[in-house]
Amino acid sequence: MSRTTGTVRIVGAGLLGASVGHALATQGVDVVLDDASRATLTLAVDYGAGRRARPGDAPGLVVVAVPPDLTAEVVAAELAKHPGALVTDVASVKSAILDELRDAGADVSRYLGGHPMAGRERGGAISARADLFLGRPWVITPHAATTDAQRRAIEDLALDLGAIPVVMSADEHDASVALVSHVPQVVSSLLARRLAEAPENSVSLAGQGLRDTTRIASSDPELWVQILGANAGPVVEVLREYRNDLEHVIAALEAPDAPGARRAIAEELAGGNVGVSRIPGKHGTSRRFSQLVVLVRDQPGELARLLTEIGEAGVNMEDLRLEHSPGAQVGLAEISVLPEAEARLLAHLEAGGWTIAGAFA
Amino acid sequence: MSRTTGTVRIVGAGLLGASVGHALATQGVDVVLDDASRATLTLAVDYGAGRRARPGDAPGLVVVAVPPDLTAEVVAAELAKHPGALVTDVASVKSAILDELRDAGADVSRYLGGHPMAGRERGGAISARADLFLGRPWVITPHAATTDAQRRAIEDLALDLGAIPVVMSADEHDASVALVSHVPQVVSSLLARRLAEAPENSVSLAGQGLRDTTRIASSDPELWVQILGANAGPVVEVLREYRNDLEHVIAALEAPDAPGARRAIAEELAGGNVGVSRIPGKHGTSRRFSQLVVLVRDQPGELARLLTEIGEAGVNMEDLRLEHSPGAQVGLAEISVLPEAEARLLAHLEAGGWTIAGAFA
Known part of the structure; x- marks a missing residue:
């Protein structure tokens, strides 16, 4: 069951908008999609990211997911069109949008900006997936007129999408x-x-x-x-x-x-x-791991075989990188593990005939 | 059988020196190791990277693998000590060393600089492996006095180590x-x-x-x-x-x-x-690959299971990256494949119940 209730209107059905819509729709939320491009809208609707608008739609929440340059203008239009709705956005800048809205005389008391740190900014509904926001920070930027209920509504939206709400001012963001x-x-x-x-x-x-x-x-x-x-x-x-x-x-x-x-x-x-x-690693820690570098022949199934053996050793990989050298028919798999697991894994892999190209703390 | 013959003397038994020694020694070359640190030398000899020097050793080739600051000084000393030997080095700068040798009046006609682009410059004999140079460029920097035979000798050394010889001037390097x-x-x-x-x-x-x-x-x-x-x-x-x-x-x-x-x-x-x-990718090409981003639960064996299925689909991964989000108990595996294999792999993985978080060309 989603925390978000009522009708959610999403303006902009590209990667971010369609991903939000898809995630909410699969949780049973009534999602209305809109996009300036008829083709993009059709693709997103077909994809299951929501339905087309109907006369009489009364969204409680509007999510504006258009390019940064257009965000303030579209937010202002949505605030005017839906006087009962809280309007949020997903643009990667926040103060400029708030300033622009204020300059335009928009009712910013119903605008609360957001920014899902959703990795790649690559585009189109076809890449949209419900999991795009999983475990990512979703920054929420309250201003002087923001109420607790509004903040909770956007936190709920973030939580419904599997994101981690992070509250800070627009300037701090x-x-x-x-x-x-x-x-x-x-x-x-x-x-x-x-x-x-x-x-x-x-x-x-x-x-x-x-x-x-x-x-x-x-x-x-x-x-x-x-x-x-x-x-x-x-x-x-x-x-x-x-x-x-x-x-x-x-x-x-x-x-x-x-x-x-x-x-x-x-x-x-x-x-x-x-x-x-200071950069946080996996699970939000900045803990340092040990690395083993293992030689992997460039054939289908070889890396799988390696990882199966790592699983058999009962060792959990914290990270994995595969590195290729130009011209070489082998790759180097750099495996990060907890320091206490390194010696055990090293012994296990050497016993299994793997070539260890390096071991680093 | 190695191309390199005769006794090879390696000065500096850290990561690079011990790796060169180990690779040559396993091919039957007579490798003499030397290091200013008795402990480092012992470790490298125990590791199988070569033997200690004996009176009467007459190396045909000396490889100087000491820190860049010391390289010219050590090369000059080796040129003087071994008047029959060709002396090379592995330092990551080349012109300055040649200039310093000339200024010191060393016999540069027997010095030919090299630089294996061997990835990480992390240290110590314990990390040394015979495979460190596999498929990596090994730059060789002839100067006016360099003969073809000398150049071939260092090319042979690079080839014995699995590296790819690349000849350019010291300035170009x-x-x-x-x-x-x-x-x-x-x-x-x-x-x-x-x-x-x-x-x-x-x-x-x-x-x-x-x-x-x-x-x-x-x-x-x-x-x-x-x-x-x-x-x-x-x-x-x-x-x-x-x-x-x-x-x-x-x-x-x-x-x-x-x-x-x-x-x-x-x-x-x-x-x-x-x-x-313009940056070359795998196999020296700059060909672009398609990426599939697949959700992987953070449990031992999960990634292996994924890669096994990729192998079963008969698809060769060109590259793999595992990405973790702070706080999340799932990772995202970004798999690069040839564009023509993408649709097949996507269908195979979705049929196998995997969650595809994105597909990019």
């Missing part, structure tokens, strides 16, 4: 996502950009470090221009601090043998060690 | 690794550094994008200060271009509604798209 999402996007894109005109020979030496660091650089520029533009203030603030650190490194490397130069670089790198250790 | 390895390290460390003093609430919103982008920020500062210091020129060159792009983004975000601002940001992001598309 924007500063946080600037730091953990928007600036990483800029940093990664600018790094990848350096490869655009690099000699083939240079790029051919790329390893896993570069691949990881630039993975998100393949994101959609159009969407990200909207996000960065709408959160420009907080993003610039972090980017300026980043630039200051970068200037220190450049200055130190321009005279690497000058007194203090190496210490300056070491301090920047050590600061990175501290920062990365 | 240094510019290449600045781009694909050293600058990504700086960029990632500086990004992670922004998290060091961030509020707990902000860091708790971190997702997979941030985790990927900052993964290498946990690298050893001491080692990286040496690497960056020794390759300062090429690194600064790339960092300056990076800084210019960063300045453009900051300027555009300081006035995001000014004419041209959004286009400027979009161009930077689109440049990142181009750059990341």
Whole structure:
């Protein structure tokens, strides 16, 4: 049984909107879908994400799931069209939308912003799944006019979708996502950009470090221009601090043998060690795991065989990465386990004939 | 049978040196190990990476595998001690070492530098494995005095270790690794550094994008200060271009509604798209794969069961990533397959009762 009751209207039937609709509809909630594109709407309805609007629909909750640039305008229209409804959204910026609504004279007492941190921002109803929000933070940003009942309604929505409600102010949200999402996007894109005109020979030496660091650089520029533009203030603030650190490194490397130069670089790198250790890992902990690196031949079923043996050893993998080298017909599976399980697993796998390419604490 | 013949002397019995020794020794090569640390040497000998030096040893090849800061000094000493030997090294910078040797008056006609791109620079003989170099590029950097026979000897060494020899000049090498390895390290460390003093609430919103982008920020500062210091020129060159792009983004975000601002940001992001598309994937190709995201309960054996079914479907995984959300008792397995196999695998997994959280081209 869902916590959310009554009719929920979802405006925007792309990845996020259709995923919300699908998850609620499978729990028996009456979901009304709307989308500016007839084709997108049809796809989402066929997919089971909700029904088309009918005259007389009286939604208690409206979820606006349109691109960030359009969010405030659509929220304002929905507030006007449905005077009895609480209106929320899923845009990845929050203060700018609230400001825009206030400037437009909208009734913000019925608007409460939200932001599901739902991983990839890749698109279309066809990718929508009920599980998109499972275990992800769903930020809710109350303002001065927000009531407890309104906050609980959006918390219920998040809980119905399997997400974890996190309440903070719009400003705190924007500063946080600037730091953990928007600036990483800029940093990664600018790094990848350096490869655009690099000699083939240079790029051919790329390893896993570069691949990881630039993975998100393949994101959609159009969407990200909207996000960065709408959160420009907080993003610039972090980017300026980043630039200051970068200037220190450049200055130190321009005279690497000058007194203090190496210490300056070491301090920047050590600061990175501290920062990365604060990122929560699995289950919200920042606990460190031991890694075993195992050689896996590049054949169907080989990795399954490995993981079956790990299961037989009674060891739970905390994380798994498969790494391929260009030109190689083998992969390296990096398996993270609790430190106390490492020796047991190592012995078990070696007994099973696996080649252990490394073991790291 | 190894291509490398005669006695090989390895100076420095840490991860790289012991791995080279172990791989050669298992192929029957006479490997002599040396290390400034008696404990490290004992560990590596016990591990099977070679034998201790004896009076009268006459190595034809010396491999210097000491930290970058010490490499030139040790190479020079080995050139003097073994006048019949070709001396190579494994340091991740090349021009600075050659310059230092010339300045010191060493006989560089018997020195030919190398750099195995062997992934993690994590340490100690205990992690050393014969497979460390398998399928990885091994850069060889001939200079004016290098003969074909010398180049072939180091190519043979690389091939004996399963690596792929790549020949380029020391300058080209240094510019290449600045781009694909050293600058990504700086960029990632500086990004992670922004998290060091961030509020707990902000860091708790971190997702997979941030985790990927900052993964290498946990690298050893001491080692990286040496690497960056020794390759300062090429690194600064790339960092300056990076800084210019960063300045453009900051300027555009300081006035995001000014004419041209959004286009400027979009161009930077689109440049990142181009750059990341050039990074070679598995088997040296930059072919794009389709991804299926499958929900996996967090229990021993669940992932094995999934991969067994993938094997049964006759589909070869090109890549696999397991992603955990903080607080969630489920993981998301992102499986990359050839585009033509996607629909078949999707149908097979859905028939097997798996929850597909997404499908992306």
